[in-house]
Amino acid sequence: MAQSIHDLWYGFSVAIQPGNFLWCVFGVLIGNLVGVLPGMGALATLAILLPLTYSIPVIPAILMLSGIFYGSMYGGAIGAILLNLPSHPPHAVTCLDGYPLTLQNRGGAALGIAMIASFFAASVGILIMVFVSPLLVDAASQFGPADIASIMLLGLLAGATMARGSPLRGIATTLLGLVCGLAGTDTTSGTLRFTFGLHDLSDGIELGALCMGLFGIADFLTHVNHPTPKAAPGPVRFRDVWPTRDDLKRSFLPMLRGTAVGTAFGAMPGTGPTITTFIAYAIERKVSRTPERFGKGAIEGVASPEAAAHSKTQVDFIPTMTLGIPGDPIMALILGALIIKGVQPGPQLITDHPDLFWGLVASFWIGNILLMVLNMPLIGVWVKLLQVPFRFLFPTAILFICIGVYAARNNLFDIYQVAFFGVVGAACLLLRFPLAPIVLGYVLGPMLEEDIRRALTISQGDLTTFIGRPISAIFVAASAVLIVFQIVAHVWAPKSMVPATAPILDE
Amino acid sequence: MPRTLFSAAPVVRSVNAQATGLLSALLLVLIGGGVVFAGIRYGVGTLRDMGAGFMPVVFGSLIALVGILIGLVEGRANLVGSDPRSSVDLRGAVFILAGTLSFVLLSSSAGLVPAVFACVVLAAFGDRTNSLKDALLLAAAWAAVCGVGFGIGLNLGLPLFWWS
Numbered sequence: 001m002a003q004s005i006h007d008l009w010y011g012f013s014v015a016i017q018p019g020n021f022l023w024c025v026f027g028v029l030i031g032n033l034v035g036v037l038p039g040m041g042a043l044a045t046l047a048i049l050l051p052l053t054y055s056i057p058v059i060p061a062i063l064m065l066s067g068i069f070y071g072s073m074y075g076g077a078i079g080a081i082l083l084n085l086p087s088h089p090p091h092a093v094t095c096l097d098g099y100p101l102t103l104q105n106r107g108g109a110a111l112g113i114a115m116i117a118s119f120f121a122a123s124v125g126i127l128i129m130v131f132v133s134p135l136l137v138d139a140a141s142q143f144g145p146a147d148i149a150s151i152m153l154l155g156l157l158a159g160a161t162m163a164r165g166s167p168l169r170g171i172a173t174t175l176l177g178l179v180c181g182l183a184g185t186d187t188t189s190g191t192l193r194f195t196f197g198l199h200d201l202s203d204g205i206e207l208g209a210l211c212m213g214l215f216g217i218a219d220f221l222t223h224v225n226h227p228t229p230k231a232a233p234g235p236v237r238f239r240d241v242w243p244t245r246d247d248l249k250r251s252f253l254p255m256l257r258g259t260a261v262g263t264a265f266g267a268m269p270g271t272g273p274t275i276t277t278f279i280a281y282a283i284e285r286k287v288s289r290t291p292e293r294f295g296k297g298a299i300e301g302v303a304s305p306e307a308a309a310h311s312k313t314q315v316d317f318i319p320t321m322t323l324g325i326p327g328d329p330i331m332a333l334i335l336g337a338l339i340i341k342g343v344q345p346g347p348q349l350i351t352d353h354p355d356l357f358w359g360l361v362a363s364f365w366i367g368n369i370l371l372m373v374l375n376m377p378l379i380g381v382w383v384k385l386l387q388v389p390f391r392f393l394f395p396t397a398i399l400f401i402c403i404g405v406y407a408a409r410n411n412l413f414d415i416y417q418v419a420f421f422g423v424v425g426a427a428c429l430l431l432r433f434p435l436a437p438i439v440l441g442y443v444l445g446p447m448l449e450e451d452i453r454r455a456l457t458i459s460q461g462d463l464t465t466f467i468g469r470p471i472s473a474i475f476v477a478a479s480a481v482l483i484v485f486q487i488v489a490h491v492w493a494p495k496s497m498v499p500a501t502a503p504i505l506d507e
Numbered sequence: 508m509p510r511t512l513f514s515a516a517p518v519v520r521s522v523n524a525q526a527t528g529l530l531s532a533l534l535l536v537l538i539g540g541g542v543v544f545a546g547i548r549y550g551v552g553t554l555r556d557m558g559a560g561f562m563p564v565v566f567g568s569l570i571a572l573v574g575i576l577i578g579l580v581e582g583r584a585n586l587v588g589s590d591p592r593s594s595v596d597l598r599g600a601v602f603i604l605a606g607t608l609s610f611v612l613l614s615s616s617a618g619l620v621p622a623v624f625a626c627v628v629l630a631a632f633g634d635r636t637n638s639l640k641d642a643l644l645l646a647a648a649w650a651a652v653c654g655v656g657f658g659i660g661l662n663l664g665l666p667l668f669w670w671s
Contacts, residue, residue: 168580172535172573179542179566191549191559194542217607224599225635391637392645395630398603399649402610402626403663410664415611419604426595431531449562461555490580 004130011358014059015366020359023060027067028367032375034068035075036382037393042072043436044219046333047211048400051408058341059356063363065334070122070313070364073273074371077114077306078382082107090273090309093281097294097301104297109243111379113251113299114306115372116243121259121307122368125314128263129361133350136322140347146455146465148323148346150475152448155325157479159440167486169433177438180205181445188453200413207336209414210442212401213421214428214435220394221426243299251303254284258307265308266315266327273309280308314364321349321357324447329439336443528581535574542567602633618668619657624650 014020027049034045046068053061073090080091081098094114101110143151156178160170183194184204195201243251258280265276284304285294294301319325324345326332338345343353350357375382405414425435459465467473542563552558606629614622628646631637637645657663 166577166581168573168577169531172531172570172577175566175570175573176538179563179570182562182566186549186559189550189559193549193559193563194545217603220603220630221600222595224603224633225596226594389636391631391634391641394603394634395606395627395642395645396649398606398630399610399623399627399653402607403623403653406610406614406665407663412611412615415607419607422604422607426600430595431527431534433531445562449557452562453557456554456557461553463554 004134007354007358008130008362010354011360011362012366014355014359015063015362019057020060020063020363021366023056024063024067024363024367025370027064028071028370029374031068031071031073032075032371032378033382033385035072036078036385037075037388042069043211043330043333043439044215044397045072046330047208047215048397048404050208050211050333050337051404053337054340054408058338058343058353059359061337061341062334062356062360063367065337066317066360066363067367069330069334070310070367071371073309073313074115074118074375075382077118078111078375078379081110081114081302082383090277091305092274093277093305094302096281097296097298100295100297101299101302106297109247110299110302112243112376113247113303115375116248117251117255117258117303117307118310119368119372120255121262121309121311122314122364124259125263125266125311126361126364126368128311128315129318129364133318133322133357136318137347137350140323143323143347143471144455144469145451145458146469147471147475148325149448149451149455150466150472150479151323151325152444152451154475154479154482155319155327156437156440156444156448157482159328160437161482161486166432167490170437173428173433173435174437174441177441178445178448179441180210180438181442182449187446187450198413200411205442206405206409206414206417207333207340207442208408209405209417210421211333211439212405213418213423214425214438216397216401217418217422218425218429218435220398221422222429223390224394247299250299254300254304255307257283257287258304259311261304262308262311262313263315266312267318273312276308276312277305280304317360320345321360322347324349326440326443329436332440332443339443525582529578532574532578532582535577536571539567539569539571539574542570596635598635599633602629606630606633614665616669618671619663619665620650620654620667621669622665623653 015024030045030049031042034042046065049064049068053065056064076091077094077098080094082102084095084099084102098107098110098114101107156174157171160174161167179194181204183201185191185202186193192202261280261283262273262276265279281294281301281304284300285291288294288298288300290298316327316331319327320331320335324335324347326335335345343349343356401418402415405418406412408414428435428438455465456463465472467476544567546560546563546567549560549563550558551560551564606626609629610622610626612622613625624646626646627649628642631642631645632639654667657665658667
């Protein structure tokens with residue numbers, strides 16, 4: 001406990017170094033901006049800015065990428081509340097009550113509550129990260145390769161089946177991602193795998209190119225010339241942002257409940273922020289004494305989901321940083337960036353790179369405070385930006401994708417990869433395959449292979465090692481339960497619901 | 508002018524859910540089979556000493572298996588799915604890909620500025636609501652910004668023009 005506080009203090013000294021602080025500010029601002037812009041997700045932005053991190057040291061790189069992630073969460077609320085734009089799935093549920101509040105000229109108060117709830121929830125999430133991570137690291141020092149492989153198995157299965165859409169399709173794209181991760185030179189035998197005779201593929205598929213293709217180009221390919229929601233914001237002034245005493249009183253308990261939901265789900269791999277916010281909203285309506293107010297501008301319906309999204313966002317970092325197992329595609333991308341920078345993820349990360357871990361945690365706080373302070377006066381600017389039309393936005397984004405992916409390795413071949421994965425991604429969207437599990441699989445593929453190989457070498461080829469060790473057995477059992485649950489849910493579901501026709505949005 | 512070539516109504520193909528299911532299943536079985544085949548060629552090895560092809564064979568078999576399951580589950584359900592993303596606009600898609608590829612083809616030969624211009628103008632032209640003038644202006648603006656930015660400041664390692 002005291003050690004954690006001491007380490008956190010050290011983290012602040014790392015995070016406020018100008019070289020780190022400025023990149024954190026940059027990431028947070030960019031994240032906030034894209035969070036506001038419809039049609040630009042955090043994942044696409046992370047992918048586009050990933051090449052920028054290749055030329056800077058690892059700490060500012062990770063601070064910036066993380067800043068984009070949580071910064072975009074603040075921005076998304078603005079679009080949802082002021083414009084009824086559910087373009088960012090985690091905030092779709094915020095539209096339900098946020099927009100009616102805007103129509104009643106109380107949009108400013110809704111934004112204020114969203115900011116306060118977000119900040120509170122993020123702070124709780126950070127505190128949990130500070131105190132839980134060292135405990136998890138202690139536990140993880142007992143983990144062998146078999147245990148790690150089983151944890152990854154559960155993470156992959158949860159990521160594949162708990163996203164929206166058909167679980168089978170999620171498993172299919174996870175597996176495709178795993179295969180993509182194996183492409184290139186096999187580290188043990190030196191065999192070239194899935195390179196199709198292309199020398200440029202011998203280093204494997206480029207993470208940035210994969211993500212930009214799947215979440216940038218594929219998105220534009222399927223969105224172009226389709227009607228997009230029209231934006232018509234009302235004017236919001238700075239002094240409107242202060243919620244009334246009544247708003248605060250009403251929002252306090254929902255904020256706590258939302259934070260609890262977000263934290264609980266944050267610990268569960270594979271559950272995106274979207275499902276978390278929907279559950280938080282549902283709980284709020286259930287416990288409310290006046291459920292009929294929901295959907296017509298209940299401030300509780302803004303506070304709880306926003307809190308859930310933000311605590312989830314922070315807690316999400318725990319398994320990624322302590323075990324090296326990312327819970328969702330954004331974490332997979334951040335983990336990928338760590339690996340590119342030569343940092344070996346896993347339980348030893350905190351001891352090997354205390355400046356990185358504690359600096360990151362401290363930067364969360366700095367970033368969140370900045371977002372609170374910046375968002376209020378900047379709301380007017382964000383609202384203006386919301387009016388940049390898609391027809392100008394996407395050609396610009398394509399240009400930045402091309403330059404970015406080229407600049408990463410000074411290799412034009414990578415742009416062909418972007419185009420290829422753009423087409424693959426568009427085909428997946430048309431065939432209703434979710435894209436996010438591909439990235440999770442891609443990052444975990446080589447790690448999973450390595451751990452299974454080591455586990456089986458240690459056990460002399462005995463497969464029972466995965467169920468013989470207690471920790472591994474727990475995770476294998478949990479994976480089995482997950483599969484059985486999916487089968488039961490499928491058999492019991494009304495037949496008309498079998499093919500999920502809901503649009504697959506990526507979190 | 509390509510404008511007249513593509514000015515017909517957007518190409519919208521609504522996809523039947525059953526057909527989507529069967530097509531997905533078929534594709535997965537083919538991909539899975541291909542991965543297994545490649546894995547066997549890389550050498551499977553033994554459990555104690557896994558070869559380079561071991562995991563590809565495992566993953567490939569699972570992909571094919573999932574494909575078969577999707578075929579069984581969705582191939583029978585006779586439902587029409589309506590998904591806002593179940594169609595791709597042909598003009599938009601062609602121009603977006605042309606813009607992306609033009610950047611690769613032009614940047615090493617003609618230079619960065621022409622590549623930026625071609626990339627943006629082609630991509631912008633994929634949107635039916637963009638006029639030729641809008642597309643040209645947007646492209647010219649980005650070409651100027653990139654020319655100045657990468658010419659004076661950052662060095663990308665690409666020539667700005669074909670003569671430089």
